[in-house]
Amino acid sequence: MNATVLRAGWSRGLIELRQSFTNGAELFSHFLWPALMVATLFFIRDLSVGALLLGALALPGILGMNAATGMIGMSQQLTADREDGTLLRAKATPHGMPAYLIGKVISVSGGLLADLVIFLVPAVLLVEGLRIGPGSWPGLAWVLVLGLIATLPIGAVLGSVFTTARAQGLVQLPFLALIGISGIFYPITSLPEWLQWIAQVFPIYWMGLGMRSVLLPDAAVAVEIGESWRHLETAGVLGAWAVFGLLVAPVVLRRMARGESGSTVAARRERALQRVG
Template sequence: MNPTLHAARLGVSRGWIEFKQQLASAQDMGFTVVSTAAFVVVLYFQRDATLPGTGLSLAAATLPGLVGLMIPLNGLMGAVGSLSVEREDGTLLRAKAVPQGMVGYLVGRIVMLSITTIGSVVVMLAAGLFFVPGLLGIGAGGWLTLAWIALLGLLSSLPLGAIIGSLAKSPQSAAGLAMLAVGALTSISGVFYPITALAGWLQAVAHAFPLYWLGLGMRSALMPDAAAAAEIGGSWRPVETTLVLLAWAVAGLLLAPPILRRMARRESGSAMEERRHRAMQRVT
């Protein structure tokens, strides 16, 4: 059997096992549970409001943005957090010693975080059935579009999180970089408001990153066709959305393993112990 494929299969099994272990840990599930609950509360308070000048429910307009944001928030932040912490506790050092161990490690992270994120999205959509009028009416095409865009969103954000986590010097700097990246992209990507309200150069920047296209794809799946009039060109641009997200996913999946391997080559027991010593000095 091809060693890389064998490592990937082991990574799938590892990801499933780690997901089950995560369910038993309140600390590990804390961020996911709190963020998902916060988004559901937002929908609850918007359930009876409508967008000014339209008959569209405010909750219906907000739900695609919340789902679109949840994917990179949980996926990217989860990958950054896991990788930076596991550099400190020796997990990556052990993976480095196994043939194709970094491939198996990356696949395991993607599987575990994907299942966790999909669970959060399902909870959000279940809440939407109660708080968003007409959500059941999006039809099979809408649900298929949502699933396809969610998959591409995960594949474009998880490897990016692994790259950020591998380049950061410490868990604290990794979390800061990830929050800065998500916050900056959210502010310019039109997730919760029409991107046409922004300056032209900011629109161009937003188009280069996956979060704008992820939000656009979710709106195309969950909102009425008439809502496309508020988008650039009056269209959901499904082909462009798929191509951009697919390009980010392919680039991330190609770049993440060699970057992880390069980072792992520099890992050693002495380097890990030195980082622990510096961390203890900061605490004391």
């Protein structure tokens, strides 16, 4: 990997990021999800959970959950890029694949970051009981960065394995179910224990927990499992996903890229057209 690849990947990422904020459809989706979340917060902000307000409890969780959706974005974009030949183009260009992946990571995480800000600014004005100050930034940064490293490679793997837009729809269902049991909108301790265990295997719960540990006052720890922020466990689980993803993704991506050729892209399009027709 050399400077040219990094530079090419970086400029690819920035160009794609700019494109996603300059066309109507994508711009709409950049605002839709944050707007829905802000609306949700608006309705639940005054409900109380013990001594806490639900609004304050849910806001950090939503941040963590949104960051985890990068996985889905990565997966969908990979599938789309494979279908239209963008990946094949990368394969036909010297160092095209690494630059493509760097670009994708930059555009997806850049888009996520923007979405988080779009959500956070109105949400913070709406919700009371948060503990936000200059001291929150380093905490936010490590949870976010580690969370992205844990989820984006997994997204790339999903994108390589599930090759059609239809299969991508199926990937979203378990993801939504996981969000439901990951203690995002309500404390996880109110769920049956076996569900808690399932949730704790996946990154979404830990990204939410990490965000709560940074943005909530210390007293809020009372509704968490073991009444602890469990920083070590958070780093451990997210770290394990990161290592797993970074080991598996290159292998899966390489195998997927090896099979790409002009005729495979053409054949896939043929099948897609038949489904439509």
